[in-house]
Amino acid sequence: xxxxxxxxxKYPSCVLAGDNSVGEFYSVxxxxxxxxxxxxxxxxxxxxxxxxxxxxxxxxxxxxxxxYRGLVKVNPKAENARNYSQCDSMLIGDTSNAxxxxxxxxxxxTGQVEHEASTSKIGEDQLFYFAQRGIxxxxxxxxxxxGFCRDVFNKLPMEFAAEADKLLALKLENSVG
Amino acid sequence: MINPDAKTILSVNDLxxxxxxxxxxxxxxxxxxxxxxxxxxGLNGSGKSTFSKVxxxxxxxxxxxxxxxxxxxxxxxxxxxxxxxAGIFLAFQYPLEIPGVSNREFLRVAYNAHRKSRGEDEVDxxxxxxxxxxxxxxxxxxxxxxxxxxxxxxxxxEKKRNEILQMALLEPTLAILDETDSGLDIDAxxxxxxxxxxxxxxxxxxxxITHYQRLLNYIVPDYVHVMCAGHIIxxxxxxxxLALEAKGYEWLLEEQAVTP
Numbered sequence: 001x002x003x004x005x006x007x008x009x010k011y012p013s014c015v016l017a018g019d020n021s022v023g024e025f026y027s028v029x030x031x032x033x034x035x036x037x038x039x040x041x042x043x044x045x046x047x048x049x050x051x052x053x054x055x056x057x058x059x060x061x062x063x064x065x066x067x068y069r070g071l072v073k074v075n076p077k078a079e080n081a082r083n084y085s086q087c088d089s090m091l092i093g094d095t096s097n098a099x100x101x102x103x104x105x106x107x108x109x110t111g112q113v114e115h116e117a118s119t120s121k122i123g124e125d126q127l128f129y130f131a132q133r134g135i136x137x138x139x140x141x142x143x144x145x146x147g148f149c150r151d152v153f154n155k156l157p158m159e160f161a162a163e164a165d166k167l168l169a170l171k172l173e174n175s176v177g
Numbered sequence: 178m179i180n181p182d183a184k185t186i187l188s189v190n191d192l193x194x195x196x197x198x199x200x201x202x203x204x205x206x207x208x209x210x211x212x213x214x215x216x217x218x219g220l221n222g223s224g225k226s227t228f229s230k231v232x233x234x235x236x237x238x239x240x241x242x243x244x245x246x247x248x249x250x251x252x253x254x255x256x257x258x259x260x261x262x263a264g265i266f267l268a269f270q271y272p273l274e275i276p277g278v279s280n281r282e283f284l285r286v287a288y289n290a291h292r293k294s295r296g297e298d299e300v301d302x303x304x305x306x307x308x309x310x311x312x313x314x315x316x317x318x319x320x321x322x323x324x325x326x327x328x329x330x331x332x333x334x335e336k337k338r339n340e341i342l343q344m345a346l347l348e349p350t351l352a353i354l355d356e357t358d359s360g361l362d363i364d365a366x367x368x369x370x371x372x373x374x375x376x377x378x379x380x381x382x383x384x385x386i387t388h389y390q391r392l393l394n395y396i397v398p399d400y401v402h403v404m405c406a407g408h409i410i411x412x413x414x415x416x417x418x419l420a421l422e423a424k425g426y427e428w429l430l431e432e433q434a435v436t437p
Contacts (some may be wrong), residue, residue, distance in 0.1 A: 007285075026259065026314070026318075036412065059435060065310060067193075088293055120276075125273055126273055128236070128257060128268070129272070129273045129275070130258075130283075131234075131256070131257035131258040131261065132233050132257055132258075132261050132266075132267050132269075133258075133261055133287035133290075133343060133347070134258050134261040134262040134287050134290035134294070134347070135281070135286055135290050135293050136258050136290070137258075137289055139290075142285070143278050143282070143286065144275065144278060146275065146277070147275070147276065147277020147278040147279075148276075148277050150277055160432075
């Protein structure tokens with residue numbers, strides 16, 4: 001979980017050297033105000049029957065720029081490599097920025113690589129729906145963001161997941177309305 | 178049910194409102210008392226949906242003159258979520274999908290927000306689960322819908338029933354049903370109407386916005402108002418809706434010498 005410095009460059013990565021080895025990257029990256037983040041991961045498939053999973057959730061608020069940059073590399077001798085990548089971006093407000101730069105380099109024809117990406121925005125109409133049911137804009141944003149990050153939070157140890165929601169809410173204070 | 182001694186819940190006086198600088202409501206006046214069901218009909222573009230959004234406090238709409246009083250207090254001073262906890266409920270014409278947020282959670286947070294505004298304690302997850310499962314009976318909704326994301330993948334009829342479920346839970350003083358019947362087959366219509374009728378009592382009121390007389394066979398109105406060009410041009414009893422069905426709007430526009 002990343003809430004950044006002013007500028008963040010970070011690519012925690014896995015080299016899947018052993019046969020049947022598995023690499024997983026689950027990330028929620030939040031940028032706000034004038035922060036810039038260029039972060040992601042590298043999954044390098046070397047051994048046989050390797051697997052990697054990437055689930056990246058980027059949230060951009062304020063005037064920030066949040067970029068996902070990820071590499072999935074399947075080396076020539078990496079037989080039966082499999083990868084699944086999902087990069088979702090959430091934009092809050094009118095001036096934030098989100099980008100996705102996936103790099104896929106497959107040098108073995110038995111490799112299977114899947115990539116999905118989505119972009120969404122917390123719209124005024126969604127906030128109005130919450131408001132009309134009595135839920136304040138701050139609580140609404142918090143609920144929508146929690147829902148957005150659920151896939152990643154479910155992978156975290158419980159003690160950390162409980163804090164994660166609160167940390168996001170804190171960092172997003174005053175970002176809406 | 179009309180009771181002359183009933184309390185006035187909503188009082189709208191000469192309301193003018195615009196969106197993006199264009200005036201849509203042009204002097205609308207309306208009074209709704211407890212226990213009453215009012216139907217609002219009118220051509221597309223007459224301002225019916227705009228009226229419902231202005232009452233709910235949608236930020237896109239600006240009130241340029243006129244007043245709205247809810248339970249005797251100026252409604253325009255309240256933010257949308259405050260109007261909701263004060264007792265106003267809008268059943269949307271096109272309910273939005275909210276991916277990632279479960280129906281159950283959404284309903285629980287809304288319910289607790291209402292309780293908090295009344296100074297009551299919030300209910301915990303377990304008590305809430307008992308309560309909401311009872312309410313799903315009102316709209317004959319399967320419990321499995323509660324664990325899906327709000328309105329995600331719901332059919333038109335299911336979305337409208339979900340709106341009425343929320344209404345059953347939050348028990349508003351004034352419920353505004355914005356074209357709740359649009360897109361519904363006859364069975365869904367009967368279920369929705371049945372839910373609304375079950376919830377209507379002597380202390381609350383319903384504003385039913387519709388194009389079609391058919392819904393009013395099931396939700397029988399005390400008053401029918403016809404809107405045109407941003408204000409109400411005629412008010413009558415339920416026979417007015419039947420006359421409109423038989424003769425069309427042309428007849429009424431001519432009678433009132435109005436152009437839409």
